[in-house]
Amino acid sequence: MTDMCVNDKVDLIEVGPRDGFQxxxxxxxxxxxxxxxxxxxxxxxxxxxxxxxxxxxxxxQMADAADVVKAVLADAEDDNGFIALIxxxxxxENALKAGIRTVSCVISVSxxxxxxxxxxxxxxxxxxxxxxxxxxxxxxxxxxxxxTFGCSIEGAISxxxxxxxxAEGLEMGVCELVLCDTIGIADPKQVCRISRRVLDxxxxxxxxxxxxxxxxxxxxNVLAGYQAGITRFExxxxxxxxxxxAPGAAGNTAxxxxxxxxxxxxxxxxIDFGDYYEAIEIVKSNIKEDLTGHMGHLSKELCLTGIxxxxx
Amino acid sequence: MTDMCVNDKVDLIEVGPRDGFQxxxxxxxxxxxxxxxxxxxxxxxxxxxxxxxxxxxxxxQMADAADVVKAVLADAEDDNGFIALIxxxxxxENALKAGIRTVSCVISVSxxxxxxxxxxxxxxxxxxxxxxxxxxxxxxxxxxxxxTFGCSIEGAISxxxxxxxxAEGLEMGVCELVLCDTIGIADPKQVCRISRRVLDxxxxxxxxxxxxxxxxxxxxNVLAGYQAGITRFExxxxxxxxxxxAPGAAGNTAxxxxxxxxxxxxxxxxIDFGDYYEAIEIVKSNIKEDLTGHMGHLSKELCLTGIxxxxx
Numbered sequence: 001m002t003d004m005c006v007n008d009k010v011d012l013i014e015v016g017p018r019d020g021f022q023x024x025x026x027x028x029x030x031x032x033x034x035x036x037x038x039x040x041x042x043x044x045x046x047x048x049x050x051x052x053x054x055x056x057x058x059x060x061q062m063a064d065a066a067d068v069v070k071a072v073l074a075d076a077e078d079d080n081g082f083i084a085l086i087x088x089x090x091x092x093e094n095a096l097k098a099g100i101r102t103v104s105c106v107i108s109v110s111x112x113x114x115x116x117x118x119x120x121x122x123x124x125x126x127x128x129x130x131x132x133x134x135x136x137x138x139x140x141x142x143x144x145x146x147x148t149f150g151c152s153i154e155g156a157i158s159x160x161x162x163x164x165x166x167a168e169g170l171e172m173g174v175c176e177l178v179l180c181d182t183i184g185i186a187d188p189k190q191v192c193r194i195s196r197r198v199l200d201x202x203x204x205x206x207x208x209x210x211x212x213x214x215x216x217x218x219x220x221n222v223l224a225g226y227q228a229g230i231t232r233f234e235x236x237x238x239x240x241x242x243x244x245x246a247p248g249a250a251g252n253t254a255x256x257x258x259x260x261x262x263x264x265x266x267x268x269x270x271i272d273f274g275d276y277y278e279a280i281e282i283v284k285s286n287i288k289e290d291l292t293g294h295m296g297h298l299s300k301e302l303c304l305t306g307i308x309x310x311x312x
Numbered sequence: 313m314t315d316m317c318v319n320d321k322v323d324l325i326e327v328g329p330r331d332g333f334q335x336x337x338x339x340x341x342x343x344x345x346x347x348x349x350x351x352x353x354x355x356x357x358x359x360x361x362x363x364x365x366x367x368x369x370x371x372x373q374m375a376d377a378a379d380v381v382k383a384v385l386a387d388a389e390d391d392n393g394f395i396a397l398i399x400x401x402x403x404x405e406n407a408l409k410a411g412i413r414t415v416s417c418v419i420s421v422s423x424x425x426x427x428x429x430x431x432x433x434x435x436x437x438x439x440x441x442x443x444x445x446x447x448x449x450x451x452x453x454x455x456x457x458x459x460t461f462g463c464s465i466e467g468a469i470s471x472x473x474x475x476x477x478x479a480e481g482l483e484m485g486v487c488e489l490v491l492c493d494t495i496g497i498a499d500p501k502q503v504c505r506i507s508r509r510v511l512d513x514x515x516x517x518x519x520x521x522x523x524x525x526x527x528x529x530x531x532x533n534v535l536a537g538y539q540a541g542i543t544r545f546e547x548x549x550x551x552x553x554x555x556x557x558a559p560g561a562a563g564n565t566a567x568x569x570x571x572x573x574x575x576x577x578x579x580x581x582x583i584d585f586g587d588y589y590e591a592i593e594i595v596k597s598n599i600k601e602d603l604t605g606h607m608g609h610l611s612k613e614l615c616l617t618g619i620x621x622x623x624x
Binding site: 004150152153154155156183185187188190192193213214215216217219220222224246248249250254260261264265266293294295297298299302305306307308 | 462464465466467468499500501502505525527528531534536539558561566568572577578605609610614618619620
């Protein structure tokens with residue numbers, strides 16, 4: 001039998017401004033991005049992936065990375081909790097210049113996916129990461145292990161291979177491991193099993209889950225990870241994001257849905273739902289009306305009280 | 313620590329043709345309904361709520377109840393597992409005449425919701441149910457306890473009141489208790505707690521969960537119920553259904569998403585995903601293209617293999 005609530009608080013890490021926005025084709029004006037990010041921060045979100053320092057030709061949506069970071073930092077009380085994704089040392093350089101102290105680097109557990117994603121072998125990616133960590137000791141480097149739960153090219157992924165790559169990351173000195181369900185194929189039993197193994201190995205180094213909702217069980221997988229002892233979850237506002245191999249499929253687990261789930265369970269997040277809802281409203285008016293996240297389809301009042309003033 | 317898989321099989325009960333279809337405004341041609349139902353049965357679904365024997369003025373979509381039942385029974389090997397919802401003795405009469413042996417009757421745990429839903433007090437509804445069970449001993453009567461997890465008018469619902477009404481149902485001789493999250497407000501902790509209490513009390517009488525996905529945690533709530541020991545879950549094809557107080561909100565948990573979740577966990581359902589997918593295709597072409605269920609947004613191949621032939 002289960003104890004449903006194994007920890008009384010969790011850290012929810014917002015990745016919408018990076019993983020979400022980069023999936024939006026039309027360029028989102030920089031001031032809209034900044035507005036949304038500031039509302040998210042004002043709601044109590046302590047960690048947020050702000051952008052990606054990639055070549056603008058690769059991802060035009062992230063061309064304003066430095067401007068976004070600078071604007072957010074100008075208003076912030078401190079620079080903890082701001083994260084940027086970087087693909088290489090050039091990205092590290094630019095991120096540092098903009099004021100970023102924590103970065104995420106991605107390597108796929110699947111060899112084929114890594115080649116398809118970054119045109120490199122995993123060995124090359126690992127070598128580059130090792131070099132990057134040595135070259136920029138002032139940076140906290142998180143390692144995103146893409147395709148941890150399955151790959152759209154290779155299919156099933158060996159859990160021992162996940163463990164090996166996690167161990168290599170820890171040895172290199174990463175500040176956090178992020179287990180990513182890149183294609184949204186994880187199931188609760190698997191999430192529980194892998195999470196426990198990695199938590200056991202990681203010791204004091206934090207482990208986060210980044211779970212997509214492609215198959216409609218994103219929140220079930222979050223619950224399974226939580227029960228396995230994970231307390232750090234990435235999620236995106238509105239569920240923004242997507243699945244390059246399945247147009248129309250849902251993206252990340254939606255922050256607002258996780259927020260509601262943990263709030264209802266009495267698990268503290270430090271985030272105020274009502275305030276966060278204001279950020280959702282900007283997303284709906286400016287980026288995407290029909291969100292895959294569910295709470296944004298309800299009125300703010302209904303979200304907060306469960307009571308409908310009109311129909312039953 | 314959790315044992316993720318507490319039972320090696322579950323029963324998934326299809327309610328799309330009743331709870332799903334009745335939320336579709338435009339009348340669905342009877343032969344389309346029958347086609348979908350037959351495909352669902354052919355996929356291995358053993359229990360299915362076929363329709364509702366209500367007055368056609370109340371729910372015009374269910375006006376063909378007798379025709380649907382007769383067509384399905386004509387082809388079926390036996391009549392076990394076919395369920396119809398009925399609001400009163402007149403419904404019981406008509407259901408029996410059409411060949412139905414198992415019916416669902418709904419009473420809300422919330423007094424206000426019961427009045428709003430069926431224009432009766434709970435006492436009147438209970439009296440009627442008792443009378444109905446006595447008058448039709450040949451019928452198996454399931455009791456749907458609406459608003460078990462919360463009410464859109466009263467807000468929080470007393471768990472002791474849920475227990476009292478469940479006990480009264482058992483005393484009357486219902487063949488099953490169905491705990492319904494009518495407004496989709498349940499959370500995993502609550503689902504686990506209430507499920508355990510009702511299971512303990514019900515003994516040999518089966519207990520099912522009927523969970524809506526209004527807040528994006530339908531599958532997480534199913535997982536929580538499963539962990540609490542529930543093995544019977546209602547779900548609807550495509551996630552059809554809805555929420556009268558929140559237009560655009562998701563309806564029931566989608567059968568295909570539950571099917572994938574349990575399949576991936578190695579929990580047996582007796583249902584073939586590929587065959588079930590054919591029923592989804594008929595729903596998409598004839599009733600609703602943009603389903604809230606997630607698996608129907610992916611190609612059948614991708615659902616089954618996780619491998620995408622095109623992009624990564």
